Amino acid sequence: MENLLNIFVKSIFVDNMVFAYFLGMCSYLAVSKTVKTSVGLGIAVVFVLFITVPVDFLIEKYLLKKGALVWLGEGFADVDLSFLTFMVFIAVIAAMVQLVEMVIEKFSPALYNSLGIFLPLIAVNCAILGASLFMQEREYANVLEATVFGVGSGVGWLLAIVGIAAIREKLRYSKVPDPLKGLGITFIITGLMAIAFMGFMGINL
């Protein structure tokens, strides 16, 4: 339990997707103009991560790893499909995003309309594929750990995008030098937020 909590807190604050690894920056910059849409997108990301990371974990464990196919019979002990990782992960993600899109369209047309083009773009949101690849690299022990990591990463991303959206809403009233307007100042603020988040470094529960 303690271990799970540790993974959760770490993936939100210390290994924050946006501030430590710059993952999901494209949609982070593009959608963070108002708090409302960014909350919607953030929740969509959490949801997609919650599904894809455990699914990818199971696929990795029972299909792709060297010797993972042993449950099919002794003859498969040497099969190593790990070179297919990228392809399989991205396929799972694309399928899941399609699913989430259909669910949101059905249950919340307003959210669906406000997310517009960015919903399909979650498929190419690096945070999603990145979380799966990090999950693979860090070799989490079981599905539970992987799930907690996935949700934690998503929550971290949500936190980051809502934070920047709130700042950008206020920023409209301040006098920013013309060439820095829009993109430039957003980058610099993100940098400052990242410095603040570095204060969490070394947290260990």
Added chain:
Amino acid sequence: MDKQEKEPLFSAKNLKLLTGPLGKNNPITVQVLGICSALAITVKLKPALVMALSVIAVISISNVVIASLRKYIPERIRIIVQLVVIATLVILVDQFLKAFAFEVSKQLSVFVGLIITNCIIMGRLEAFAMANKPWPSFIDGLGNGAGYGIILVIVAFFRELLGSGTVLDYPLVQITGAYSTGYENNGMMILPPMALIVVGIIIWVQRSRDKSLIENK
């Protein structure tokens, strides 16, 4: 249609495709695409160069493939087709790096895989390759890849020079003797936040030189 057939390989239009993304239409600083993987690997120049070359290779080849297939890809499943083409190329690049440049491939870790989700590539496939012939698409890919690479290299150059005092692992600062005068490396430059701030400054410089890029809000 016939007119385009006779167009020379490097006509003015094609050259514009190549040079546009380097400045006025830069994928990172103007179109805001592909930032995801751009920043994490810019601590040192060498991984940044390798990353830039990988992206150029993937984007130009996938552009050609999609442009050649564009008439046969059903509208509804085009995203999956594009992803499969990109993923295949990225797997090739990944295996190639693992075989011939293992050290760098370790440094790049998950970011080679993340080329798949690099929005520049999807963006170019959607916006250009689906509507153009293979040769202009190839040039377009080359240009956009280079535009991405140039920002990567600039950021990495400054971060390595100021953060570690080296350029491509060559101890430049030490040779100039700056350390003996009390100069010290700025450890801050190695940390992730500085990548964002350096890109912010590049945008600032670029937009103050070219006023037409300023966002009006």
